[in-house]
Amino acid sequence: MIYIIMGVSGCGKTSLGTFLSERLGWPFYEGDNFHPQENIEKMARGEPLTDQDRLPWLLRLHEVIERERSSGSDALLACSALKRLYRQILLHGATAVAPTSSASLPSSPEVFFLYLHGDYDLIHQRMVARQGHYMKADLLRSQFDILEPPSDEENALTLDIRKSRNEMILEVEKHIESLKL
Numbered sequence: 001m002i003y004i005i006m007g008v009s010g011c012g013k014t015s016l017g018t019f020l021s022e023r024l025g026w027p028f029y030e031g032d033n034f035h036p037q038e039n040i041e042k043m044a045r046g047e048p049l050t051d052q053d054r055l056p057w058l059l060r061l062h063e064v065i066e067r068e069r070s071s072g073s074d075a076l077l078a079c080s081a082l083k084r085l086y087r088q089i090l091l092h093g094a095t096a097v098a099p100t101s102s103a104s105l106p107s108s109p110e111v112f113f114l115y116l117h118g119d120y121d122l123i124h125q126r127m128v129a130r131q132g133h134y135m136k137a138d139l140l141r142s143q144f145d146i147l148e149p150p151s152d153e154e155n156a157l158t159l160d161i162r163k164s165r166n167e168m169i170l171e172v173e174k175h176i177e178s179l180k181l
Contacts, residue, residue, distance in 0.1 A: 001074045001110055001111075001112070001176065001179070002065055002068055002069060002074070002075050002076075002077065002110060002111045003020070003075075003076050003077070003111075003112050003113075003172070004065075004077050004078075004079055004081060004087075004111065004112070004113050004114070005017050005020075005076060005077065005078045005079070005113075005114045005116065006079060006080060006081035006082075006087070006113050006114065006115050006116065006150075006156075007080065007115060007116035007117065007118070007161075008080060008082065008123060008140060008143040008144060008147060009080065009123075009127065009139065009140060009143055010123045010124070010126045010127035010140060011116040011117075011118055011161055012116055012126075012161055012165075013031075013078035013079075013080075013116060014030055014032075014078055015165065016114070016116065016159075016165060016168060016169070017030070017076045017077075017078045019165055019169060020076055020169060020172060021076055023169060023173075024076075024173075024176075026073075026074045026075055026076050027073070027075050027076070028075070028076045028077070028078070029061075029064050029075065029076070029077040029078070030078050031057075031061055031077060031078045031079035031080070032078070034060045034061055034064070035057050036056055036057060038053070039053050039054075039057060043139060046139060047139075048139055048142035048143075051083075051085070055089070058079075058086055058089040058090060059089065059093060059094065061077060061079055061090055062090050062091070062092075063093075064077060065077065065090060065091070065111065066093070069108075069110065069111070080143065081113065082143060082146050082147050082148065083146060083147075083148045084148050084150070084151070084154070085097070087113065087150065087154060088105055090111075091105065091107070091108050091111060107153060107154055107155045108155070109155070111155065112155045112157060112175070113150050113154060113155060113156040113157070114157050114159055114172060115149060115150050115156050115157065115158045115159065116159050116161050116168075117149070117158050117159065117160055117161065118160070118161035118162065120140065120141070120144055122161070122162070123140060123161075124140050127140055157171070157172070157175050159172075
């Protein structure tokens, strides 16, 4: 089972992933650690990333997902995955952007998205308060502008970030249990 923890910057992906990793004993991959240096520098300058900027990063994360899937391991990965196309690249790699690819490739039964959903004002407050992250609060609007929440057929569990971390973890654990039945 692979859970991709998704949502705009500042919604709590890393925090939830770290705690789920400790609770479940699964490895956790922080997607920000896979960005090319050029992307980090661009975001630090306050410039939003383009689809072209994100492609090499998403392909790296696809490789991590595939490695974990092929080894039969459970894992957690944090990635904004803001657009449906990005989620398709995470699942299917370069096939998702090939000229011959269909508009919608099938979801993967062992990969789920945990969509951390919250409103702009709450997340902006969190971003202003956090220290030492290259992603500036000024870029949050650009993320909301391109956000395409996952659809029902995308194997997504929506988690309301107004809930406590423990409440969200319990929802994820219930989801895992329901899949085992």
